[in-house]
Amino acid sequence: MTATIGFLYPGHSAEDDYPDFQERLGGDVALRVVHTLMREDAHRVDALLDIGGADVLAEGARALRAANVDAAVWACTSGSFVFGRDGARAQVEGVRAAAGAPASSTSFAFVNALAHLGVGRVAVAATYPQDVAERFAGFLGDSGVEVVALAERGIVTAAEVGTLTTADVLDFVAAGDVPAAEAVLVPDTALHTAGVLETLEERTGKPVLTANQVSVWEGLRLAGVTGPRSGLGTLLRSGVPSDLAQVRT
Incomplete structure (x- = not known):
C-alpha cells in the first residue's frame, strides 16, 4: 500500500x-x-x-x-x-x-528529528540574512536545542537559493560546522539537497539535517x-x- x-x-x-x-x-x-x-x-x-x-x-x-x-x-x-x-x-x-x-x-520536523537522533548541540548553516537566521536559532533554543554556531549567507530570495550549485552547498555547510556540534542543520526548503546528503555527511563527519x-x-x-x-x-x-x-x- x-x-x-x-x-x-x-x-x-x-x-x-x-x-x-x-x-x-x-x-x-x-x-x-x-x-x-x-x-x-x-x-x-x-x-x-x-x-x-x-x-x-x-x-x-x-x-x-x-x-x-x-x-x-x-x-x-x-x-x-x-x-x-x-x-x-x-x-x-x-x-x-x-x-x-x-x-x-x-x-518542528527539525526539532523532532533531533530528538529522534538524541542530538542536543547543533551548528546552523543558514542561507538567510542574519536576523532571520537568529530567529531560527531562537526557535531551536525555545525547543531545548543548543545552537553552538550560527552561520548565515545573507541571501534574500528563495529563487536565488534554488540556484546554488552542489559545490556551493557543500562548501557553505562544511564552513558552518564546528567541533562542538553533534549535527549540522541547513534550514531552507529552497535549497536542493536530496542528491548531496551522503556527501555532506562524508564532508562533515556527522549527521547533516536539511530542510x-x-x-x-x-x-x-x-x-x-x-x-x-x-x-x-x-x-x-x-x-x-x-x-x-x-x-x-
Missing part, C-alpha cells in the same frame, strides 16, 4: 527535490507538492509572516484534503519559525483541520511509514519512530 504525503510549498525554487526524494525512497511512498501563495519572495520577517498566513495555508491544505493525503507538512522553515513555537503550533493545527490529516511543519530531508522524514513519521531508507543521510537511515507519541510538535 502506498502512503501519500502532502507538502505545502511556497512559490518555486527547489520543489524538484521532492520527486527526487520520492524516487530514492522507493515505490511505497508518494510525495505530493501543492504550491502555496507567495506574494513576495523575500527572507524578510514581514514577508515570511504573510507567506505563512492562515488563509494561505488553509487554501493549500484544502487541496491536500482533495488529494486524500495520509499526512501534511508545511514545508517552509522560515515561514513557520518566524511565528515562534506557539504561532507555529497554531499553523500546524490549522493545516491539520483543513487537510483532514496529521500535520506538522519543517521547523527538505526533515520535511520528508516528518511526513513519513506522521503517515506511519517507519522503515529505514538508505542513501539519504543518517536521519532516514535511522528509520522513523514507530511510537508516534514519542516526538511531536
Whole structure:
C-alpha cells in the first residue's frame, strides 16, 4: 500500500527535490507538492509572516484534503519559525483541520528529528540574512536545542537559493560546522539537497539535517511509514519512530 504525503510549498525554487526524494525512497511512498501563495519572495520577517498566513495555508491544505493525503507538512522553515513555537503550533493545527490529516511543519520536523537522533548541540548553516537566521536559532533554543554556531549567507530570495550549485552547498555547510556540534542543520526548503546528503555527511563527519530531508522524514513519521531508507543521510537511515507519541510538535 502506498502512503501519500502532502507538502505545502511556497512559490518555486527547489520543489524538484521532492520527486527526487520520492524516487530514492522507493515505490511505497508518494510525495505530493501543492504550491502555496507567495506574494513576495523575500527572507524578510514581514514577508515570511504573510507567506505563512492562515488563509494561505488553509487554501493549500484544502487541496491536500482533495488529494486524500495520509499526512501534511508545511514545508517552509522560515515561514513557520518566524511565528515562534506557539504561532507555529497554531499553523500546524490549522493545516491539520483543513487537510483532514496529521500535520506538522519543517521547523518542528527539525526539532523532532533531533530528538529522534538524541542530538542536543547543533551548528546552523543558514542561507538567510542574519536576523532571520537568529530567529531560527531562537526557535531551536525555545525547543531545548543548543545552537553552538550560527552561520548565515545573507541571501534574500528563495529563487536565488534554488540556484546554488552542489559545490556551493557543500562548501557553505562544511564552513558552518564546528567541533562542538553533534549535527549540522541547513534550514531552507529552497535549497536542493536530496542528491548531496551522503556527501555532506562524508564532508562533515556527522549527521547533516536539511530542510527538505526533515520535511520528508516528518511526513513519513506522521503517515506511519517507519522503515529505514538508505542513501539519504543518517536521519532516514535511522528509520522513523514507530511510537508516534514519542516526538511531536
